[in-house]
Structure formats: structure tokens, C-alpha cells
Amino acid sequence: MLELLKSPWHWSVAGLMIGLTVPILLILGNKKFGISSSMRHVCAICIPANIPYFKYDWKKEIWNLFFVGGILIGGFIAAHFLSNDNSIIVADATRLKLDGYGITDYHSLLPSDLFNWDNLFTLRGLVFFVLGGFFVGFGTRYAGGCTSGHSIMGLSSLQLPSLIATISFMVGGFLSANLIMPFIFQLLK
């Protein structure tokens, strides 16, 4: 059993468990599944700066921070106790493209060619951590939710605005991965 848990899980198992988060959070306490809001609560708690958008009773949303704290702990448990080998098998077509970008390390879930502290103060670090992160935070709040809030929770309750948001996420991602990122990698070579 433990061996089974330690090998990579099938998408249907993951999809089922993520989907079940929606009713579980509703039944546990009328909570709507959403993750990016946690970053808004952090702003409201730490640096509200008298901005109306951050002036709300964040204590009522504190469950969300308990939830994301759990995700962090879960990540630790999975990586340290439920993994034999963290290397990843990537589709040939994508591998070929990444080779061209100089990304060749498949020993862990994130390429060490990009995600290491040495890159922090380089142009790569600026683009992949600072700029990319900023886009994620700014964009999700502007859209009013992320993949969990819109694409899972919103679509589960059949909301049209969430479908529009999800399509926009995907369009942005396709543009980014196929047009912007090849250009960035060209620039950073």
C-alpha cells in the first residue's frame, strides 16, 4: 500500500480528491474553496495601509490561512515521507522544446536550472520568481479568483463569470508558454 502511495498518482485520483474538496469545505463550515484570497488576507493583516480593499474583517476569513498552512505541511509530508524518487517523466515534445531553452534537469518536480537560490539575483530570477509571482498575485486578484476559486469552485456551481475567467487563464497561459517564454529564454541565453 505504502509503495502504491509513493509512486506518482494518477490524474483521476487527484481530480477526484480535488473535486471532493468543494463539498468537504462547504459541509465543514460553509466555506467556498479558494486559495488566492489567502494572499489578500495576508495583505489585510500585515500591510492594510488604509486601502479600502484591505479594510474588512479578516478574522472571519482566517480559516483560509489555516487551509493554506495545511497545503504547505502536506507538501512537506509528501516530499519527505511519501516519495521514493522525485524525478519526473516529461512528454517528448515538451522535452525537446525545453532542451532548446537549456533546461535539462529532470531529477525533481521543478527544474533546478531555474529554481535555485543562485538564480535569485539574476535576470532569470527576476523573470521567473519576481515578475512571474507578481503576475500571479495581481492577476488572480484582478480576476477575483484563481484556478481553485474560479476553475474548480466557480465551474462546480455553474457560474458563467468563472467560465470566462477560466478561458482567460488558459488563453494567457497559451500565449505565455508558446510566444512569450520562447522569447524570454532567447533573451536570457
Added chain:
Amino acid sequence: MSNTERDKIDIRHKDAMCTNESELVHPWWYNLKYTFVGIVFGIVFVKAEIISWFRIQEMFQLSSFHMYGVIGTAVMVGIISVFLIKKLKIKTISGEEIHIDNKTFDKGQIYGGLIFGIGWAITGACPGPLFAQIGAGFGVVSITLLSAIAGTWVYGKYAEKLPH
């Protein structure tokens, strides 16, 4: 409900997916059940390789079905669950009625959605996986998370001036 209370809810409601107006007040440790759900969720994220930058590149390069399978299954399970909750009028464990607010459309969902999508492909992570990646030992992602929080703050500061 007084006007100021209504205003307060309206501000939070800009995040309609996350406005929860429970009438019940619980001690803080009641929230630990959400930590438990989060732990299971984080384990799934890592074990199904959803936190992998590579899987996100595959998704946007249409070279693997994996992420589409994950999201598609999750949405199907979610739709069925919400349908059953409404149909059977299932209540919360504390006996409250479950209600799901409708989100109203504004152009932010398109503009913001496109911006997030661009960041999603670059970082290889939406907000959930950011937390799981840090937990899984990719410490440098904490910089990405801090930057995302900064992005959230900047949006909050200029929210009223942006087209919606």
C-alpha cells in the same frame, strides 16, 4: 443589518468566492479541520505532480493530457457534489444551510485572467501549488510567493482605478 455592516460585506464580496457569512462563532481551534483538509490537498498536489513546473509547460504546449484530466475530473466531481448538496439540501456539520453566492461578471475576469495566465505558465504554479512547492522543499519559491503577495497588494491599491 446596518449600512456599515452591509458595506463591510460588499468589500469582502468583491471576492465572492470567499465571502462566508457564518452566523456561528467558534473557538480558533475549530479552524484546524481546514488545516487537515489542506494537508491532504497538499499531498495530492505533490503526488500527482500538479506542483511541477514541467506539467504546466506540458499543459500549455498540449503535449500531455495529465493536467486536463486532473482539472476536468475535479470539475465533474465538483458539479455533481454541488448539485447533490442543493438537491438534498445538505447542511453543514453545525446545522447551517449551505448557500453559494453567484459571482457577477466584470471585465476584470478577462484582464486579470490573462495576466494570471501569463504568470501561471512562467512560474509553473497557481497560488495553491506555490504553498505546496515551498513545503516540498523548493525554498526559493518563497520569493515567488512574496512577489505574488506584493502583486495582490498593488492590485488592492489601484483596484478602483483599473477597468472593471
